[in-house]
Amino acid sequence: MSITTRDNLLDIRRIYLEPAATELPRGQEILARYPDAELIEIAGHHRIPELYGDERNVARWVRIKTEALVLGVKKSLTARPNGRSADFIAPSTANGCAMACAYCYVPRRKGYSNPITVFANIDKIVAYIRRHAARQGVKSEPNQVDPHDWVYDIGENSDCSVDATISRNVRDLVETFRDLPGAKASFATKYVNRDLLDWDPRSSTRIRFSLMPAADSKLLDIRTSPITERIAAINDFVAAGYEVHVNLSPVVVRDGWLESWAELLEQLDDALNAEARRQLAAEIVFLTHNERLHEVNLGWHPQAEEVLWRPDVQQAKRSQTGGYNVRYRTGHKGRYVAALTDLITAKVPYCRIRYAF
Template identity: 60%
Template structure:
């Protein structure tokens, strides 16, 4: 994906003082020599960014024009057990894109542009030590049949990060050399520079997919759905394991027909080689009252789809947040219906994880 002015035109860099002590930090600063540099004590505490709901113009402007650079303090692995076995120390937090349902702004503040962590060597060393202590995967499971899976992109989109600096390549190269581990990350962008990373089957990319008519409303500043689907064959040929991330599944009048059309598009586009390795995750929409209030200020059209108190209920998430999810009982029925549609249209696409 070219680094276009539509997505990123960096004019301001907030940075922790130690950033230029790291090669990847110097790389970013040298890449944007004309950007204003503003030292900050912590990437977590920037009043101009965090807590600034702003207007739609400010929301998008900040994401386009601003980078935050920091040093990752915590390098521990968190057990996951759903999409991955472990959540690795991520290379970033925040995103240049602006999906209306994104959970990251709830945790860090608005508008939450890309924050890149420059101590990549330290993070890679921590992952290698952890993987070395794990030994072989004891037995096949729904996460992977052979290796421990580490999610390396929990709070950002690494396809976009890779257009800014080489930290993503560092991670892919790390896992290429770990015999018992594999990296994984979800993306809504298509960055063809990643095709040259030579992952040798040790990185799993999960392209997030939903009906295009809905994506045009809620997947703000992302690659078109058709472009994501068209890229799958090329990434498989380049040595990636490529899965689909059907997320979020949003319920509305006519959702079943739209998903049938999407499944037909996938089936008609993918090569046999891509189909043989295809698996997926299915994640029903989770929303949040605070995010709803902010979205009303910059993108109210999205809330017509996301805010459905008639079919949603409050629930405390695994991370302790107060969120809205589709009502218990009904959610299970809708999820079962979704999986039935998927099995009918894409019988070769195994559901690894559904929630």
């Protein structure tokens, strides 16, 4: 029998696997978790023709996310400087996602399908992070990321709360940072996984719950935990020893958008206790969309594109990789940012804004 997560996010029926991953303890643990899954050997986790690059998969977008899992080995281990959400982006233990947010940037790179890929060489990843953190030494001066610790984003290309339902990789990272002097883990999530409450992070992991108005989330945050559930979880995660911030992202400009954000901030204020308020901070990211993702979305969720693809208020921007992105027009966006930050100051004045763009 296949194992399913709460909310039936995953019902794994096929595992695409690199042979090297099956030789590792973590790979063997994952295979044992899904004993009835069909096993399909692959040459590399990036080279799966039936998943990536086949436009016919658009119609099966959610089904593939539900039923397929890729098991591989992370070959390139680097910690990239960041400076916004974290000081460094840690080498990933997974990419892809079981959820299907219409604005997610990861599918831009992977083509017409985006199931979870889990990397089995967790021991090498943890060892690399330990060495990298040791080389940094003590943080010499505070910055907007953190006043004391070097912060490593451990979930840039996946949602760690969902990844934790598949393997121990995320728990291994949380426990690593718990005992790593001068360093802290961080990840954004749209999924409330209360199993994490028992991990004893000792303030060395920062969880950023992603929030947006409920109407926007219903349209754009497909297969995620409801906004009310995310807000309700904040006090419990703070009490469990996590640092909890909010990721107000993406901010989508539409008719009545500011009024919707005011309602959301009032809900947040009503829910938080004193301990959660004392440590709260926010990062704000306005929507950037992508032409290729726009075309993919038209094949499975065209309603989302009515608010995401807005040539009347957006301007084109070439990405560093040559892609065609759109973002809110210069001048207008500055006013949008100012309006939202002023609203945050009025509604939740204790919430420090780490950055907004």
